Amino acid sequence: MNTSQTKDICTEEFLINMGPQHPSTHGVLSLELKLDGEMIRDCTAHIGYLHRSMEKLAENRTYTQFIPYTDRLDYVASMNNNMGYVMAVEKLLNLEISDRAKYIRVIAAELNRIASHLIAIGTFAQDLGAFATPLFYCFREREKIIDIFDQICGNRLTYNYMRIGGVQFDLPKGIDEKIKKFIKYMRSKVDDYDWLLTYNTIFLARSKHIGLLPKDLAINYSVSGPNLRASGVKWDLRKDEPYLVYEKLEFDIPVGENGDSWDRYKVRLEEIRQSLKIVEQALGALPEGDPTVKIGRIHKPSPSEIYLRTENPRGELGFFIISDGSAYPYRLKIRSPSFSNLAVLPELVKGLKIADIVCILGSLDILMGETDR
Amino acid sequence: MLMMLIAGIAVLAFISASAMFLIWWERKVSAHIQSRFGPMRVGWHGVLQPIADAVKLLLKEDIRPAEADKLVWWLAPFFAVVPPVMAFAAIPFGKSLIPKDLNVGILYIMAISSVCVIGIFMAGWGSNNKYSLLGGMRSAAQIVSYEIPMILSMITVVMHANSLSMQKIVEAQSRHWNILHPNMLLAALVYTIAATAEVNRAPFDIPEAESELVAGFHTEYSGMKFAMFFIGEYTNLFIIAAISTTLFFGGWHGPFLPPVVWFLSKTYLCIFIWMWVRWTFPRARVDQLMAFAWKVLTPIAFVNLAITGWLLLK
Amino acid sequence: MRTNEIFMAIKTDFPEARQEEETGAVIIPKESLLKITQYLKNHRLAFDNLHCITAIDRAERVELAYTLYSISEHHGITLKIYLTAGEENVASLAELWKSANWLEREVYDLFGVIFLNHPDLRRILNPYDWKGHPLRKSYSHPEVSIKPRL
Numbered sequence: 001m002n003t004s005q006t007k008d009i010c011t012e013e014f015l016i017n018m019g020p021q022h023p024s025t026h027g028v029l030s031l032e033l034k035l036d037g038e039m040i041r042d043c044t045a046h047i048g049y050l051h052r053s054m055e056k057l058a059e060n061r062t063y064t065q066f067i068p069y070t071d072r073l074d075y076v077a078s079m080n081n082n083m084g085y086v087m088a089v090e091k092l093l094n095l096e097i098s099d100r101a102k103y104i105r106v107i108a109a110e111l112n113r114i115a116s117h118l119i120a121i122g123t124f125a126q127d128l129g130a131f132a133t134p135l136f137y138c139f140r141e142r143e144k145i146i147d148i149f150d151q152i153c154g155n156r157l158t159y160n161y162m163r164i165g166g167v168q169f170d171l172p173k174g175i176d177e178k179i180k181k182f183i184k185y186m187r188s189k190v191d192d193y194d195w196l197l198t199y200n201t202i203f204l205a206r207s208k209h210i211g212l213l214p215k216d217l218a219i220n221y222s223v224s225g226p227n228l229r230a231s232g233v234k235w236d237l238r239k240d241e242p243y244l245v246y247e248k249l250e251f252d253i254p255v256g257e258n259g260d261s262w263d264r265y266k267v268r269l270e271e272i273r274q275s276l277k278i279v280e281q282a283l284g285a286l287p288e289g290d291p292t293v294k295i296g297r298i299h300k301p302s303p304s305e306i307y308l309r310t311e312n313p314r315g316e317l318g319f320f321i322i323s324d325g326s327a328y329p330y331r332l333k334i335r336s337p338s339f340s341n342l343a344v345l346p347e348l349v350k351g352l353k354i355a356d357i358v359c360i361l362g363s364l365d366i367l368m369g370e371t372d373r
Numbered sequence: 374m375l376m377m378l379i380a381g382i383a384v385l386a387f388i389s390a391s392a393m394f395l396i397w398w399e400r401k402v403s404a405h406i407q408s409r410f411g412p413m414r415v416g417w418h419g420v421l422q423p424i425a426d427a428v429k430l431l432l433k434e435d436i437r438p439a440e441a442d443k444l445v446w447w448l449a450p451f452f453a454v455v456p457p458v459m460a461f462a463a464i465p466f467g468k469s470l471i472p473k474d475l476n477v478g479i480l481y482i483m484a485i486s487s488v489c490v491i492g493i494f495m496a497g498w499g500s501n502n503k504y505s506l507l508g509g510m511r512s513a514a515q516i517v518s519y520e521i522p523m524i525l526s527m528i529t530v531v532m533h534a535n536s537l538s539m540q541k542i543v544e545a546q547s548r549h550w551n552i553l554h555p556n557m558l559l560a561a562l563v564y565t566i567a568a569t570a571e572v573n574r575a576p577f578d579i580p581e582a583e584s585e586l587v588a589g590f591h592t593e594y595s596g597m598k599f600a601m602f603f604i605g606e607y608t609n610l611f612i613i614a615a616i617s618t619t620l621f622f623g624g625w626h627g628p629f630l631p632p633v634v635w636f637l638s639k640t641y642l643c644i645f646i647w648m649w650v651r652w653t654f655p656r657a658r659v660d661q662l663m664a665f666a667w668k669v670l671t672p673i674a675f676v677n678l679a680i681t682g683w684l685l686l687k
Numbered sequence: 688m689r690t691n692e693i694f695m696a697i698k699t700d701f702p703e704a705r706q707e708e709e710t711g712a713v714i715i716p717k718e719s720l721l722k723i724t725q726y727l728k729n730h731r732l733a734f735d736n737l738h739c740i741t742a743i744d745r746a747e748r749v750e751l752a753y754t755l756y757s758i759s760e761h762h763g764i765t766l767k768i769y770l771t772a773g774e775e776n777v778a779s780l781a782e783l784w785k786s787a788n789w790l791e792r793e794v795y796d797l798f799g800v801i802f803l804n805h806p807d808l809r810r811i812l813n814p815y816d817w818k819g820h821p822l823r824k825s826y827s828h829p830e831v832s833i834k835p836r837l
């Protein structure tokens with residue numbers, strides 16, 4: 001080879017557009033990756049492909065009319081979104097709800113948290129290449145929760161169940177037996193996941209020490225939910241700023257040690273166990289009464305503003321509502337957990353392999369519906 | 374000459390029937406592992422599903438990316454499907470049921486099946502797609518690395534049988550199977566792992582890693598070209614299972630039943646184990662895969678080879 | 688710590704801060720934003736978490752609302768800045784809290800508030816070539832229909 005030829009040979013970075021159509025970007029996320037072979041040099045996230053301008057829509061809907069829209073924020077945990085929103089409006093109106101409604105809300109929210117974490121775990125394992133098997137197992141269990149919700153409110157995915165001042169319907173007859181049966185069933189299944197997946201050597205090799213998110217960085221990025229707890233921060237709004245009846249219920253906050261992908265997975269798995277515990281207690285303590293709404297649908301709160309955040313499966317969902325005395329919110333801001341959780345991604349992936357970005361993205365468990373709103 | 378032609382046609386017919394059966398079986402096995410039924414509509418428990426799939430793939434539009442390297446792109450599927458078919462020439466189905474008993478049979482099979490990697494790399498390069506290129510590069514690295522422990526584990530068998538001929542290797546196991554020797558058991562384990570990587574199956578399916586590379590090297594292929602990669606993959610799977618049967622599980626030897634039945638049932642049992650693994654384990658990462666080949670498998674295979682040599686000389 | 692106590696702590700060091708009556712939010716002039724936020728983050732108040740940034744279009748002014756929390760101290764506060772129309776710019780907090788990076792991009796995208804010294808001030812939710820800032824009350828778009836008021 002002569003010298004003029006060798007001079008022409010050079011290496012260059014490889015630009016790759018991962019998404020918005022890609023099997024493992026969890027919806028329509030686009031990642032612009034600069035690769036050096038398999039190594040990631042730089043990562044830029046482009047979001048907004050699912051932007052529906054929810055906040056603008058809210059300004060033209062009455063407070064009640066906006067509830068179904070919240071279903072479409074985090075569409076795998078609609079109950080929790082419903083709840084966060086109606087609680088914010090109730091705070092704005094200074095409305096007290098009946099005890100039974102509070103307990104029903106807790107049961108619905110925790111069941112939906114389990115359903116959401118099941119999807120998170122299933123898709124995370126799928127992203128690691130455990131080809132569809134864990135996903136199907138998780139969906140099998142989730143189906144049972146959906147059946148319960150179907151019986152409670154007639155919907156399978158977008159529930160529109162919470163109402164300002166209560167819930168849409170009382171629990172149907174015989175549902176508590178069904179939920180109790182589910183709790184027993186789910187407990188054994190979570191143990192199954194531990195056996196099948198959690199301590200699998202390849203699974204550990206792929207997810208341990210991958211995507212380390214230190215404590216202070218997580219707080220600085222305003223990461224919340226299981227991702228924050230996996231970094232070792234014992235922070236859960238259900239304990240630290242208890243709402244509804246969470247202070248009366250006994251449960252633990254699982255925390256991780258290193259803040260790696262495996263910890264994030266493990267925290268979710270433990271949270272399923274804790275949620276089962278909460279549902280069991282709430283079901284046992286369910287008071288008599290009428291949880292449905294007895295007031296009109298049009299609310300005209302006096303001009304004020306409130307900010308309320310609740311612990312969603314993916315993190316802290318906040319609603320910042322400003323009223324001007326009319327039946328429509330003057331401004332409604334949705335602080336979605338996935339938005340902040342996703343912002344930390346470019347920080348985590350630099351210098352890792354292309355397979356790791358999929359692992360980290362899966363472990364962060366972002367959902368584009370609420371990221372883009 | 375006529376006999377050769379008949380043998381050729383028989384082998385080709387067997388390959389397509391086997392590939393179709395394997396596709397159906399894989400779908401059934403995966404479905405039952407995942408607590409679902411799999412294909413149920415076309416024929417009894419969906420047995421005719423592969424035919425429906427084949428018809429669908431034949432009727433599909435053959436799409437070529439505008440910027441593809443035409444010749445390389447067009448040739449790649451042939452390189453993926455022809456070598457495994459050629460490897461059938463030296464597979465012993467029964468005592469006299471072997472297309473051609475080469476005296477270097479095992480060497481021939483290894484040499485031929487290594488050509489596959491060229492097809493995969495051509496597909497990756499020719500598609501002019503970045504995901505495909507990454508898949509092709511991974512595949513080249515992976516197959517070249519795993520060939521070494523694979524061949525080293527085969528050599529232990531060859532040393533026992535004193536021959537490279539597939540028939541001689543089977544005959545050497547007429548009293549007891551190779552797998553019953555401890556050092557052969559180790560060789561069989563090394564072979565199984567390396568062969569999994571050799572045919573790009575999970576947990577070593579990084580060249581087509583769905584979650585990262587969409588579909589890896591065959592992302593851009595559609596219709597019959599895609600089907601050829603598919604047939605090549607399943608034929609390869611049959612080949613590695615047939616080799617492991619021949620080398621470690623006594624080939625066509627077995628009491629009562631005719632040899633060909635013994636051979637096929639052993640082979641399909643091996644294939645079932647590969648399917649079971651595929652639908653159970655997560656995927657390893659590319660660097661972990663390489664490290665495992667060079668730092669774990671190759672040294673074990675070498676040490677095993679040395680021990681086998683010492684045992685034979687003793 | 689209660690909101691009032693936090694306000695008093697800020698007030699002693701920064702007399703320009705005042706409290707919004709109906710909401711309890713602390714209103715600060717935009718010039719002292721960087722100084723006050725630095726103080727809030729590094730002082731014993733330890734506001735380590737910038738939870739949310741948003742804006743409210745009040746026609747004559749744009750209000751910026753920063754929701755701050757302290758995970759170690761278990762308290763929170765809302766800082767507000769009034770930006771007069773035509774001067775919608777303010778210093779960026781991306782240096783102090785990394786979460787500000789995307790949150791400020793969102794406010795820029797939807798309200799057109801310019802964040803000075805922001806590392807990467809691009810649109811985030813709308814397409815990069817979008818015209819206008821949709822959450823401004825003056826924004827009009829043929830596809831946005833306003834429902835009759837109750």
